[in-house]
Amino acid sequence: MDDQKIQVTVWNEFQHEKRDLAVKSIYPDGIHETIASHLRKLDKVEVKTATLDQPEQGLSQQILDSTDVLIWWGHIAHNQVSNEAVLRVCQRVWEGMGLIVLHSGHFSKVFKALMGTSCNLKWREAQDSEILWVTSPGHPITAGINDHIRLEIEEMYGEHFDIPEPDETIFISSFTGGEVFRSGCVWKRGAGKVFYFRPGHETHPTYHHPLILRVIENAALWLAPTKQTYQQKYGKHFPINPVPKP
Amino acid sequence: MDDQKIQVTVWNEFQHEKRDLAVKSIYPDGIHETIASHLRKLDKVEVKTATLDQPEQGLSQQILDSTDVLIWWGHIAHNQVSNEAVLRVCQRVWEGMGLIVLHSGHFSKVFKALMGTSCNLKWREAQDSEILWVTSPGHPITAGINDHIRLEIEEMYGEHFDIPEPDETIFISSFTGGEVFRSGCVWKRGAGKVFYFRPGHETHPTYHHPLILRVIENAALWLAPTKQTYQQKYGKHFPINPVPKP
Amino acid sequence: MDDQKIQVTVWNEFQHEKRDLAVKSIYPDGIHETIASHLRKLDKVEVKTATLDQPEQGLSQQILDSTDVLIWWGHIAHNQVSNEAVLRVCQRVWEGMGLIVLHSGHFSKVFKALMGTSCNLKWREAQDSEILWVTSPGHPITAGINDHIRLEIEEMYGEHFDIPEPDETIFISSFTGGEVFRSGCVWKRGAGKVFYFRPGHETHPTYHHPLILRVIENAALWLAPTKQTYQQKYGKHFPINPVPKP
Amino acid sequence: MDDQKIQVTVWNEFQHEKRDLAVKSIYPDGIHETIASHLRKLDKVEVKTATLDQPEQGLSQQILDSTDVLIWWGHIAHNQVSNEAVLRVCQRVWEGMGLIVLHSGHFSKVFKALMGTSCNLKWREAQDSEILWVTSPGHPITAGINDHIRLEIEEMYGEHFDIPEPDETIFISSFTGGEVFRSGCVWKRGAGKVFYFRPGHETHPTYHHPLILRVIENAALWLAPTKQTYQQKYGKHFPINPVPKP
Numbered sequence: 015m016d017d018q019k020i021q022v023t024v025w026n027e028f029q030h031e032k033r034d035l036a037v038k039s040i041y042p043d044g045i046h047e048t049i050a051s052h053l054r055k056l057d058k059v060e061v062k063t064a065t066l067d068q069p070e071q072g073l074s075q076q077i078l079d080s081t082d083v084l085i086w087w088g089h090i091a092h093n094q095v096s097n098e099a100v101l102r103v104c105q106r107v108w109e110g111m112g113l114i115v116l117h118s119g120h121f122s123k124v125f126k127a128l129m130g131t132s133c134n135l136k137w138r139e140a141q142d143s144e145i146l147w148v149t150s151p152g153h154p155i156t157a158g159i160n161d162h163i164r165l166e167i168e169e170m171y172g173e174h175f176d177i178p179e180p181d182e183t184i185f186i187s188s189f190t191g192g193e194v195f196r197s198g199c200v201w202k203r204g205a206g207k208v209f210y211f212r213p214g215h216e217t218h219p220t221y222h223h224p225l226i227l228r229v230i231e232n233a234a235l236w237l238a239p240t241k242q243t244y245q246q247k248y249g250k251h252f253p254i255n256p257v258p259k260p
Numbered sequence: 261m262d263d264q265k266i267q268v269t270v271w272n273e274f275q276h277e278k279r280d281l282a283v284k285s286i287y288p289d290g291i292h293e294t295i296a297s298h299l300r301k302l303d304k305v306e307v308k309t310a311t312l313d314q315p316e317q318g319l320s321q322q323i324l325d326s327t328d329v330l331i332w333w334g335h336i337a338h339n340q341v342s343n344e345a346v347l348r349v350c351q352r353v354w355e356g357m358g359l360i361v362l363h364s365g366h367f368s369k370v371f372k373a374l375m376g377t378s379c380n381l382k383w384r385e386a387q388d389s390e391i392l393w394v395t396s397p398g399h400p401i402t403a404g405i406n407d408h409i410r411l412e413i414e415e416m417y418g419e420h421f422d423i424p425e426p427d428e429t430i431f432i433s434s435f436t437g438g439e440v441f442r443s444g445c446v447w448k449r450g451a452g453k454v455f456y457f458r459p460g461h462e463t464h465p466t467y468h469h470p471l472i473l474r475v476i477e478n479a480a481l482w483l484a485p486t487k488q489t490y491q492q493k494y495g496k497h498f499p500i501n502p503v504p505k506p
Numbered sequence: 507m508d509d510q511k512i513q514v515t516v517w518n519e520f521q522h523e524k525r526d527l528a529v530k531s532i533y534p535d536g537i538h539e540t541i542a543s544h545l546r547k548l549d550k551v552e553v554k555t556a557t558l559d560q561p562e563q564g565l566s567q568q569i570l571d572s573t574d575v576l577i578w579w580g581h582i583a584h585n586q587v588s589n590e591a592v593l594r595v596c597q598r599v600w601e602g603m604g605l606i607v608l609h610s611g612h613f614s615k616v617f618k619a620l621m622g623t624s625c626n627l628k629w630r631e632a633q634d635s636e637i638l639w640v641t642s643p644g645h646p647i648t649a650g651i652n653d654h655i656r657l658e659i660e661e662m663y664g665e666h667f668d669i670p671e672p673d674e675t676i677f678i679s680s681f682t683g684g685e686v687f688r689s690g691c692v693w694k695r696g697a698g699k700v701f702y703f704r705p706g707h708e709t710h711p712t713y714h715h716p717l718i719l720r721v722i723e724n725a726a727l728w729l730a731p732t733k734q735t736y737q738q739k740y741g742k743h744f745p746i747n748p749v750p751k752p
Numbered sequence: 753m754d755d756q757k758i759q760v761t762v763w764n765e766f767q768h769e770k771r772d773l774a775v776k777s778i779y780p781d782g783i784h785e786t787i788a789s790h791l792r793k794l795d796k797v798e799v800k801t802a803t804l805d806q807p808e809q810g811l812s813q814q815i816l817d818s819t820d821v822l823i824w825w826g827h828i829a830h831n832q833v834s835n836e837a838v839l840r841v842c843q844r845v846w847e848g849m850g851l852i853v854l855h856s857g858h859f860s861k862v863f864k865a866l867m868g869t870s871c872n873l874k875w876r877e878a879q880d881s882e883i884l885w886v887t888s889p890g891h892p893i894t895a896g897i898n899d900h901i902r903l904e905i906e907e908m909y910g911e912h913f914d915i916p917e918p919d920e921t922i923f924i925s926s927f928t929g930g931e932v933f934r935s936g937c938v939w940k941r942g943a944g945k946v947f948y949f950r951p952g953h954e955t956h957p958t959y960h961h962p963l964i965l966r967v968i969e970n971a972a973l974w975l976a977p978t979k980q981t982y983q984q985k986y987g988k989h990f991p992i993n994p995v996p997k998p
Contacts, residue, residue: 108624108668110890130620130670131695132600145438147419152848152943154978161420173393173432174407176600176696178622181671181919182425182940186442188434192391196432202920204623204668205890240892354870354914356644374868376916377942378846398602398697400732422846422942424868427673427917428694448674450869450914451644486646637930639911653912665885665924666899674917678934680926684883688924 015080019060020238023081024050025072027088027095028065030216037216045087045214045221052227053234066091073099078106082238085230086125089118089216100124108204112237114230117214120175125210128203129177135195136172142190144168144213146197150184154236155198155209155229163225169215171195177210185229187212198229209233261326265306266484269327270296271318273337274311276462283462291333291460291467298473299480312337319345324352328484331476332371335364335462346370354450358483360476363460366421371456374449375423381441382418388435390414390459392443396430400482401444401455401475409471415461417441423456431475433458444475455479507572511552512730515573516542517564519583520557522708529708537579537706537713544719545726558583565591570598574730577722578617581610581708592616600696604729606722609706612667617702620695621669627687628664634681636660636705638689642676646728647690647701647721655717661707663687669702677721679704690721701725753818757798758976761819762788763810765826765833766803768954775954783825783952783959790965791972804829811837820976821850823968826860827954838862846942850975852968855952858913863948866941867915873933874910880927882906882951884935888922892974893936893947893967901963907953909933915948923967925950936967947971 015021026046030037041048046063053061064072066088073095078084084103088095100123107113107128115125120133146163148156163185172193178201185198197212211229214220221227261267272292276283287294292309299307310318319341324330330349334341346369353359353374361371366379392409394402409431418439424447431444443458457475460466467473507513518538522529533540538555545553556564558580565587570576576595580587592615599605599620607617612625638655640648655677664685670693677690689704703721706712713719753759764784768775779786784801791799802810804826811833816822822841826833838861845851845866853863858871884901886894901923910931916939923936935950949967952958959965
């Protein structure tokens, strides 16, 4: 592990790809490998993957302690993720780890725990197109993106999306049916940041789209914790009752 | 003037309605009168109107000092509004007056001065329908509105809308062309609040739509300054160099 | 129960007052009764109290369903509150119930669940004075408060307070030791709002201070859900998979 | 000019240092040179300075177009800065230029124009000490700073500071007199970001303090616009009426 590089871990529940031939044909090695293989092209980044069927569900303290940015894809196995693993992830975010939550991860235990809301939304699996409009030009997450990204077919997610008011809304989507959705949002949680990014239904080749990969790449770089900040001041684990006197 | 009631002033540049027969046919007495006549039905509210062609452009200190909530519609005469009037409006907002800026008022001097951004956007006059989706259910501004409002024909406004990150985003619109727009947003400025509400192109009967009127009514009630707050503490005019010692 | 009135429930773990004579001498009937007896003076409000030692910990579905605003004081018994009760409170907040969390309630399960952060802070029990400065003049929560409130002796809470960036910061405190603290903050969660208000260590007569009571009173009025909003649209319980088509 | 480096311009009205021997003894070449000489040590940065007495007040289009981050110190000459220069600065911020406003710059035309508020505050020149507490650990602007910075003597600034609710509050100060102040705040304006940083009265050696310089250095790096973003998409000057069709 190269301390000078950003350590990214792509976590995937990895269920659909093993059960469903249509999904497997799009992501033969799993959604995590498709995303990871893109990020491996970056000089500044070291990438590992982790999945639910690994020891400690791929979310051991050791793995998390060596992760600067965690990318999360989950859908049908949210409830299989242990509460202990969820707490470990949350604590690492509070210490400074970045977290990118993708698509159906909106209903993951981890995302709901960090948001404090129901994270509910409207949805429809049909033939909608999606246009993601940039609402924060200049934000590093939008680097290389013009004013929108168009996806020919995607699952629809619609408002009301029950999330805390975002610290910043970076993308808003429209769908063919006329719905809208805040599809790229960031929040600070402790010393870490969370980026929710909507696209990526398992039956569509969304994570092969170069602009979607570009957004994930941008986010991984932007969410990486700053050197010499929180971790160095307090150590890995958050103080319980610090009583400094100025 | 009844001090127990909320004093609402509906200001309109009142230009299109005098020049353009199509507009006049929709708003024969001006957009301001259509909105005002709805608000006059409310027990808690006293309503007056003001227009650009009045003395001091309808924005004298006396009028503003007796206004709790100012509603603003302007389009082709933004530059005719004097800088002095703009400053008077801003100061009253900082003192606690609520301000509702409608539609093309996004480019008014008043709104740009309070936002500190260019307030630019994309736009198109065509045959788009608009759907305004509620993104903050439970907000008083959405009282009586289900999860969306549909307008059969409206001018399109599209992102990127160059505004400061809203304190709260209450409506997001989609248009037939696939664009999206943050169409209901609030910001605090001093002791006052600003609500921008997108719909209302002069060639469409938008301000006759009961749900659009309901949103404006809700906003007028919500933006009214609280009794016993800023004005009572500091008087009408903001202190320049208060140096209290605790 | 009068449907036209705001239903406030003051919940208290009610432990210190039964064990500790010094606390009992300040709050002989419990902190909840001191707060409730003030709120009972308000025409618009109906008040009930609830405590940890009651059936279902005073947080039954029936009690919560008939509560518009819940006030929460807890300290040494946070872990005794059941996870089921915490979930019921959170769901009611998402449906629109207001929640006022006082002082050491920053470490309650309910507050941590709604914030998604560790809610940690610095603290010291000593002889500090506290000054709460108004940072949002004009906010209804500050009605009747001039620019600060001074408390002669209070427990010190210091930054960093590990909370999400507040939707609005309404009070910031200083302490004799030189520390600062964001002591009045609001956040939206679902259709409900949360107000954290710092003062109120059990060994000090803080909840007898008229300005502290005024802030709690203001907050109870401001946090009450709007008529004809979320609850009426969706019913009491949040929809799981609404798929409306516009 | 090296396009790979961050171009920082330190602008100073440069009045006190020429008139007042006490100030001159602390900042013999001006506050701008003290700050610039620190930033010149950074490999990634190229630094120039500019002052009010230069052609076009040191704020020509050419200078601004070659500036990634502008640092601003002003006090007694705010009104001498031309409205044209103010507009040029604002437009460059909207295009992506970072802006660091120091201390008494809170009342500069530029800051007031970007905030849309009065930017008023309480103040006192006395013998107060200031402690700046970190309220956003992990933020790049706090890199290398532990949980606070102590300044032995500084001018007091107190709340209420009339600013829009910050996108993020990074430092809050206390003063010996018991006042508090949001002394490090960031806001997005267009594609650019604004950082207000309180310390730096001209009669104190604040800009020689290594931690204050470190904050300014951190901010300069963090505020620099992202490559391949807004400017590249739209060109230097903001579009007036873009009407793209998706």
